[in-house]
Amino acid sequence: MTSTTAMPTAASLSSPFQRWRRRFLRHRVALAASVILLLLVVIALLAPVLAPYNPYQSDWLAISSFPTAAHWFGTDELGRDILSRIMYGARLSLWVGLASVSLGTIGGIVLGLIAGFKGGWLDSLIMRSSDVLFAFPGMLLAIAVVALLGPGLNNVILAVAIFSVPIFARLVRAQTLTLRHSTYVDASRSVGASNTTLMFRHILPATLPSVVVYFTMRIGSSILTAAGLSFIGLGPEPDVPEWGNMLASSRSLMMAGAWHVSVFPGMAILITVLVFNLLGDALRDTLDPKAR
Amino acid sequence: MTTQNTVNDSHALILKADHLSVAFESEQGPTQALHEISFDVYEGEILAIVGESGSGKSVTSLTTMGLLPENGRVTNGHLWYSPRDGDAIDLTTLDDEQSRILRGTRLGMIFQEPMTSLNPVLKVGDQLTEAARLHLKLSARKARDEALAMLSKVRIPSPERVMDEFPYSLSGGMRQRVMIAMALMTRPRLLIADEPTTALDVTVQAHVLEIIRELQREFGMSVIFITHDMGVVAELADRVVVMQAGRVVEQNSVHDIFAAPAHPYTQKLLAAVPRLGAMRGMPLPHSFEIPGESAAEAQASIDYDTDPLLEVDALEVRFPISSGWFGRARQEVLAVDRVPLKIWPGETLALVGESGSGKSTIGRALLRLAKSKQGFIQFADTRLDNLTDDQFRHWRGDMQMVFQDPYASLNPRLTVGFSIAEPLLIHKRVPSLNKAMPTVERLLEQVGLKAEHARRYPHEFSGGQRQRIAIARALALEPKLIVADEAVSALDVSIKAQVINLMMKLQRELGIAWLFISHDMAVVERIAHRVAVMHLGRIVEIAPREQLFAAPRHPYTKRLMEAVPIADPAQRHHRPVDTQEPRSAVIPRHQQQPPYHYREVGEQHWLFTEGNP
Numbered sequence: 092m093t094s095t096t097a098m099p100t101a102a103s104l105s106s107p108f109q110r111w112r113r114r115f116l117r118h119r120v121a122l123a124a125s126v127i128l129l130l131l132v133v134i135a136l137l138a139p140v141l142a143p144y145n146p147y148q149s150d151w152l153a154i155s156s157f158p159t160a161a162h163w164f165g166t167d168e169l170g171r172d173i174l175s176r177i178m179y180g181a182r183l184s185l186w187v188g189l190a191s192v193s194l195g196t197i198g199g200i201v202l203g204l205i206a207g208f209k210g211g212w213l214d215s216l217i218m219r220s221s222d223v224l225f226a227f228p229g230m231l232l233a234i235a236v237v238a239l240l241g242p243g244l245n246n247v248i249l250a251v252a253i254f255s256v257p258i259f260a261r262l263v264r265a266q267t268l269t270l271r272h273s274t275y276v277d278a279s280r281s282v283g284a285s286n287t288t289l290m291f292r293h294i295l296p297a298t299l300p301s302v303v304v305y306f307t308m309r310i311g312s313s314i315l316t317a318a319g320l321s322f323i324g325l326g327p328e329p330d331v332p333e334w335g336n337m338l339a340s341s342r343s344l345m346m347a348g349a350w351h352v353s354v355f356p357g358m359a360i361l362i363t364v365l366v367f368n369l370l371g372d373a374l375r376d377t378l379d380p381k382a383r
Numbered sequence: 384m385t386t387q388n389t390v391n392d393s394h395a396l397i398l399k400a401d402h403l404s405v406a407f408e409s410e411q412g413p414t415q416a417l418h419e420i421s422f423d424v425y426e427g428e429i430l431a432i433v434g435e436s437g438s439g440k441s442v443t444s445l446t447t448m449g450l451l452p453e454n455g456r457v458t459n460g461h462l463w464y465s466p467r468d469g470d471a472i473d474l475t476t477l478d479d480e481q482s483r484i485l486r487g488t489r490l491g492m493i494f495q496e497p498m499t500s501l502n503p504v505l506k507v508g509d510q511l512t513e514a515a516r517l518h519l520k521l522s523a524r525k526a527r528d529e530a531l532a533m534l535s536k537v538r539i540p541s542p543e544r545v546m547d548e549f550p551y552s553l554s555g556g557m558r559q560r561v562m563i564a565m566a567l568m569t570r571p572r573l574l575i576a577d578e579p580t581t582a583l584d585v586t587v588q589a590h591v592l593e594i595i596r597e598l599q600r601e602f603g604m605s606v607i608f609i610t611h612d613m614g615v616v617a618e619l620a621d622r623v624v625v626m627q628a629g630r631v632v633e634q635n636s637v638h639d640i641f642a643a644p645a646h647p648y649t650q651k652l653l654a655a656v657p658r659l660g661a662m663r664g665m666p667l668p669h670s671f672e673i674p675g676e677s678a679a680e681a682q683a684s685i686d687y688d689t690d691p692l693l694e695v696d697a698l699e700v701r702f703p704i705s706s707g708w709f710g711r712a713r714q715e716v717l718a719v720d721r722v723p724l725k726i727w728p729g730e731t732l733a734l735v736g737e738s739g740s741g742k743s744t745i746g747r748a749l750l751r752l753a754k755s756k757q758g759f760i761q762f763a764d765t766r767l768d769n770l771t772d773d774q775f776r777h778w779r780g781d782m783q784m785v786f787q788d789p790y791a792s793l794n795p796r797l798t799v800g801f802s803i804a805e806p807l808l809i810h811k812r813v814p815s816l817n818k819a820m821p822t823v824e825r826l827l828e829q830v831g832l833k834a835e836h837a838r839r840y841p842h843e844f845s846g847g848q849r850q851r852i853a854i855a856r857a858l859a860l861e862p863k864l865i866v867a868d869e870a871v872s873a874l875d876v877s878i879k880a881q882v883i884n885l886m887m888k889l890q891r892e893l894g895i896a897w898l899f900i901s902h903d904m905a906v907v908e909r910i911a912h913r914v915a916v917m918h919l920g921r922i923v924e925i926a927p928r929e930q931l932f933a934a935p936r937h938p939y940t941k942r943l944m945e946a947v948p949i950a951d952p953a954q955r956h957h958r959p960v961d962t963q964e965p966r967s968a969v970i971p972r973h974q975q976q977p978p979y980h981y982r983e984v985g986e987q988h989w990l991f992t993e994g995n996p
Contacts, residue, residue: 106798106840107795107796107840273791274786274787274788274791274792275791275792275793275794275795277747277752277784277786277792278784278786278792278793278853278856279794279805280752281750281752281779281783281784282779282780282783282805282806282809282810282856282859282860283776283777283779283780283806283809283810284805284809285776285809288809293794296796297794297796
């Protein structure tokens, strides 16, 4: 017995991951966004080394100073260096974004898999609860959670995580529903694979591309929500260098014409959120399941 | 009665492809889809373009219609269309608007998928009249009359009612008739039909072919009929163009092609075509004679006095039809209705029937991929139907399945080696993936692939190779029975023959019993020891293959045989066109069905009979 059809060429010999990597490296926006994100991460990690000043220390000789050679981004109403505070703030924002969305994603994936795979009353329960959470504006829900648990960084993370759960649950459930009856899942079932094997080896990996896309985009909006919570005073202590906190304390100076106190933290938020959104778009382009 | 479509005496050319080349741009660079192909279409003839997937036959039709996708372009040659009056037009030089007008008035096209080629949100009547009103400038009333007339021409029962329906309420065969009516509304001079019957059942296909032939004669139009099915070619075409890998390898009249194929590829293609009746006088299944391979061999005979491997009785599967979100199901589909079944070790039992007859559901119910309502299932002296799902998992090793779609049945994210090793790992026959590799490599070689293929991913293989991989996985646990659910239906003819030979070889060597589910009577005649014919959830006739094909007893079996295209243009005959909508097996929920039993009409030959014995 021989197989008569032509064998694939060497160029096509690759795992799905390697093919994605090739597409990703060819995507210009993806590369630019990755470089900026990498820069942000480096700044956040090395803030103690890179920051020119202690973010808590006031320079009493330069209160509300405009940008100067000594203070590139100027200082705030207590004379603290804004550049240093933004650098330290990057640590908090990235951490809040990553931690909250990770928690939300894990919860969402588990609930979505169960709902989609088991169906029945469990599915109804999980999805109707998600619908209830969806009905609240995200910010309102986060405020409610923080109001219940008290302000503080960890509670912000929890609040943001909770309202990320239904998004991922719905996403994963929808894909699980179609994959559950796909032929290759049936094929594994017919060789005796258990439900756990089917769920985690065959269904979950197939949902990951879209989960990764949403995960990346969610980080951007979670950072925005977390900053919003801090801005209205539900985040960490007011003196903590957090971007939302910085905007909140700049309100009075802004009216007095000191533009730098709000523009620089605002720019930091803008750039960070934009980078995550662009990266999410690029991931969606390159993970396109049709190219599989 | 035989009919012969003779080419119009005038021999007027309507279409002439002259060294036509088409290339597609892609990420990997340009790929040449057509290499300088040349052929002629004369007025009033049916030209069949035959080839396997990737031969460029569909690209030819799209180029003619001016419907090439964005990344495709003509790189060389001409495609001349001769209007009734005036000079020939080169179709490759037309702009979008010009080719749109030509499409609307002179050229018509029917596509493969009747389910997707009609707009689901427009009524049939609106879709039918659209082109006529646009291009022929007919009034709404006049266009409607035309449409009604055309619907009766394609033998649609109660055209008035169908005009006001949406496509979803029509069956596949009815939709394809509507598509034909639509393509003919503007009275095209040239109709291009791209695999119009591939997705249809064989009885429906016979009707659609008959309709196309009748209308072609009535309107005197030319037809380009694109297909991979040599049987259909023999039934319909006047002349044949054979394509392979973007080249025309042979063209000739249909009689000459079938009587004396000149090109080796045509010879190979024709040799691989399963012909109904080819097995007359051979009581045992026989593998295909493939040029360049070892000679065909007969399968072992089966001793029906021994105990069967699998015994099934009164198997019943019902699918509730839920209506709306919280609506309780009031109706259900009676997919499998109290079916009895026996398979002996080393035997191939074929389960044939049209789509919706429940044949796949039986296979799925045996493997518990579909829930059966009741039924006695005994496998090698063990009752399986009352096992829990957990207990049943141990038995899965003995019963395996090969699915229809070779592209969907392998997880695209796992290497082929892992997919084959998975059953071994699950049943703890090997401690680790590494330990499984020798077995995996042996299995790959057993199905005609190479050991190093284990490290590759499914997307690197062709459909036929993937089906071999699926078979290798099914073999991993050394099963006694494999359910092959339309396992070769999606494959090209030459590949199909190879995979069938492989299945028969495995039966000879390993003594595997196959439950071979198929709608293709000619393939079944080749492979089966016994055949069970299914209709509306019941087996209506079950008999040894030779007996069933020589002397079918049940009217439905006869109808099914009658509808199979015969791959011999000398045996063309006229078939009456059926105007009935197919019946379905939808019944009110929990309804009791009247009793039935089987009457023995010959050795191992049982016939469905209503009522109690």
